[in-house]
Amino acid sequence: MGLSPRTGSLESLREHNLLRVIDVLLAQGTASRAEIARQTGLSRTTVSSLVTELIARGLVTEREPSDERDAAGAGRPPVLLALDRSAGAAIGIDVGHSHLRVAVADLSHAILAQAERALDVDQSAGDGFAAAVELVDEVLAAAGVPHDRVVNVGMGVPGPIRHLTGSVGSSSILPGWVDVRVGEEMERRLGLPVVVENDANLGALGEARFGAGRGVQEIVYLKVSTGIGAGIVIGGRIHHGAGGTAGEIGHLLVNEDGHVCRCGNRGCLETVAAAPSLLEQLSRTHGTDLDIEDVIGLARGGDPGCRRVIADAGQHIGRAVAMLCNLLNPARIIVGGDLSAAGDLLLDPLRGALRRYAIPTAAEDAVVTTGLLGEQAEVRGAIALAIGEADRPLVQATGGLAAGGS
Numbered sequence: 001m002g003l004s005p006r007t008g009s010l011e012s013l014r015e016h017n018l019l020r021v022i023d024v025l026l027a028q029g030t031a032s033r034a035e036i037a038r039q040t041g042l043s044r045t046t047v048s049s050l051v052t053e054l055i056a057r058g059l060v061t062e063r064e065p066s067d068e069r070d071a072a073g074a075g076r077p078p079v080l081l082a083l084d085r086s087a088g089a090a091i092g093i094d095v096g097h098s099h100l101r102v103a104v105a106d107l108s109h110a111i112l113a114q115a116e117r118a119l120d121v122d123q124s125a126g127d128g129f130a131a132a133v134e135l136v137d138e139v140l141a142a143a144g145v146p147h148d149r150v151v152n153v154g155m156g157v158p159g160p161i162r163h164l165t166g167s168v169g170s171s172s173i174l175p176g177w178v179d180v181r182v183g184e185e186m187e188r189r190l191g192l193p194v195v196v197e198n199d200a201n202l203g204a205l206g207e208a209r210f211g212a213g214r215g216v217q218e219i220v221y222l223k224v225s226t227g228i229g230a231g232i233v234i235g236g237r238i239h240h241g242a243g244g245t246a247g248e249i250g251h252l253l254v255n256e257d258g259h260v261c262r263c264g265n266r267g268c269l270e271t272v273a274a275a276p277s278l279l280e281q282l283s284r285t286h287g288t289d290l291d292i293e294d295v296i297g298l299a300r301g302g303d304p305g306c307r308r309v310i311a312d313a314g315q316h317i318g319r320a321v322a323m324l325c326n327l328l329n330p331a332r333i334i335v336g337g338d339l340s341a342a343g344d345l346l347l348d349p350l351r352g353a354l355r356r357y358a359i360p361t362a363a364e365d366a367v368v369t370t371g372l373l374g375e376q377a378e379v380r381g382a383i384a385l386a387i388g389e390a391d392r393p394l395v396q397a398t399g400g401l402a403a404g405g406s
Contacts, residue, residue, distance in 0.1 A: 026390060030082045058086070092379045097174065153193065203337075220324055249324065314349030330366055343370060
């Protein structure tokens with residue numbers, strides 16, 4: 001016999017509230033009952049009842065504060081809640097211009113295993129997918145996580161993702177991936193749900209959750225490597241724009257008479273400030289065997305040519321960032337990618353250009369710093385993306401929410 005409309009409505013409301021509690025823990029990793037009540041608007045009594053049910057179902061566990069930040073404040077520190085790591089796992093995949101990095105994490109965002117390999121920029125998307133599947137199998141085996149315990153996969157690629165189709169845009173630095181529907185193909189190969197995002201957006205998400213942007217609501221993450229992209233976080237959420245191409249700062253015009261860019265336009269920021277441009281500028285005086293790590297090392301050692309091209313890149317990037325600051329007024333500019341290893345050799349000229357070309361109040365509000373996660377930013381962001389959108393996959397993997405409420 002079916003439930004009455006009134007009973008069904010109450011059960012539906014309870015299931016909705018259970019998902020709200022799970023969403024808080026998916027987003028933050030840990031939270032106290034009081035924090036959950038504040039963020040959801042539910043009463044503490046309701047939250048306590050919901051948490052008790054989730055603990056009984058094996059989805060949530062209690063733990064004591066593990067560091068000074070967790071235990072901060074007077075009196076006895078609150079008991080923290082986290083999703084039970086045995087309830088599932090998430091995978092992060094970071095596809096770069098020349099690398100492929102895969103990690104598996106439990107639902108508290110702790111990485112259990114990680115692997116990476118070189119990726120040839122000229123490889124086809126199919127070869128990249130095959131390599132990613134191999135690394136997924138490798139990290140799952142290393143972590144001892146069964147395939148059926150994975151509730152979601154987050155994947156980043158170096159190019160804009162068209163929201164309507166899920167395909168990679170034409171300005172990707174991986175030409176063999178253009179127009180490929182990455183999520184659909186990876187889901188077919190892995191047999192798992194896959195969420196795809198631009199790599200700079202994932203770097204922004206990683207730094208916002210675990211790195212230099214933690215606790216800041218408005219940030220811009222700059223990935224300065226083979227290409228230049230920006231991940232924009234507004235109100236604590238990634239800003240995608242109408243179609244998914246927000247943040248393509250590398251294609252802002254800096255010189256109308258400059259070199260032709262891979263996007264087809266002339267004089268884009270990437271043509272003067274991305275790693276290949278710096279190497280080309282140095283080729284006459286330093287030869288063609290340098291990579292960007294060599295350039296940074298020589299610059300730190302005092303090489304005037306290397307210091308100059310890095311400083312010039314910082315100035316060009318700073319002018320572009322000034323435009324973003326005038327428009328978006330971010331509180332923090334986080335610089336990641338290969339060139340971020342240059343530190344203040346890059347950041348000091350960037351800060352100078354920002355102060356010169358942004359309106360004073362916007363420049364004053366923006367703190368410019370390097371990221372804290374380094375090359376881990378994108379894969380950590382991919383894991384955060386997978387976990388953040390895993391509420392319903394998690395519920396399905398653990399038998400559904402309605403079972404305990406009937």
